[in-house]
Amino acid sequence: MKLFEDKISSAASRVRIALALKGLDVERETIGILGADAINRKPEYLQVNPQGLVPALLTDEGALLTQSLAIIEYLDERYPDPPLLPEKREDRAFARAVALAIAADIHPLLPPRVTTQLGAMGVGPEEVADWSRHWIRVGLTAVEELLVRRQAGRYSVGDTPTVADICLFPQAINAERNSFSLGQWPRVAAIVARLREIPAFADNGPVPRR
Incomplete structure (x- = not known):
């Protein structure tokens, strides 16, 4: 591949x-x-x-x-081992929902092609930065509430990392690089701290923009 x-x-x-x-x-x-x-x-x-x-x-x-x-x-x-989706149907749906809340709701508003177009439309650098911070804040606040309502396990869905964590981790790293403290989202912060201990996550996060 x-x-x-x-x-x-x-x-x-x-x-x-x-x-x-x-x-x-x-x-x-x-x-x-x-x-x-x-x-x-x-x-x-x-x-x-x-x-x-x-x-x-x-x-x-x-x-x-x-x-x-x-x-x-x-x-x-x-390659089904280890599985990236939970066994229970409701848990699988929740894992996908968290993943999509990040991949479909937060991320599409932030990539370079969006911020470049904002700049081309005359939006200044500080306003572009404010745009990004706004959507990160709104998005992660909603994800935090979703996770708090579950209150189950070490990770987003249970005690094993799933697709929800695979999406959450890079977004959390990018939030920190946009001057956010994850402490304002305690459940997110706790999950990300545990994910940092797993080499597959720690070694494969997004690198800073050049």
């Missing part, structure tokens, strides 16, 4: 964490998504992924998979 990624991408971080939890080693190609290094919008990569986004995963069978959550579920179905 081959993973197309950029180390700064929290979406790519999710897939790296999933691969590490599964003990899978894949070929990797960096697809820059920022500034002079950005090649994700160039024709050669658009031939790979028409969306021009990372991550993308080329399977051993030659299928090109896009969207981090779709890739993670593919990996979980093909």
Whole structure:
């Protein structure tokens, strides 16, 4: 398999964490998504992924998979040990809900293509930063409330990391880099502290933007 990624991408971080939890080693190609290094919008990569986004995963069978959550579920179905979704139906639904609250509700408002477009529309750097902080605050506050209502286990859903934690960890790292203290979200902070002790998470978080 081959993973197309950029180390700064929290979406790519999710897939790296999933691969590490599964003990899978894949070929990797960096697809820059920022500034002079950005090649994700160039024709050669658009031939790979028409969306021009990372991550993308080329399977051993030659299928090109896009969207981090779709890739993670593919990996979980093909390599079921350890499972990334809980056993109980309600728990699986909750794990997916937390993952989507981050991947579908917070993340789409924050990536470089959004902030670049805001700048192109005349929005100043401080206003762009305020935009990002606003949606991180709103999003993680909602996730915190969802997690508090469950009050079960060491991680987001029980005592084993799931897809919910795979999405939560990179978003929490990015929140810290946007000058947030995770302490304002105690349940999130406690879960992330435990995830930092797991090499698959600690070694595969998003790197700072250059």
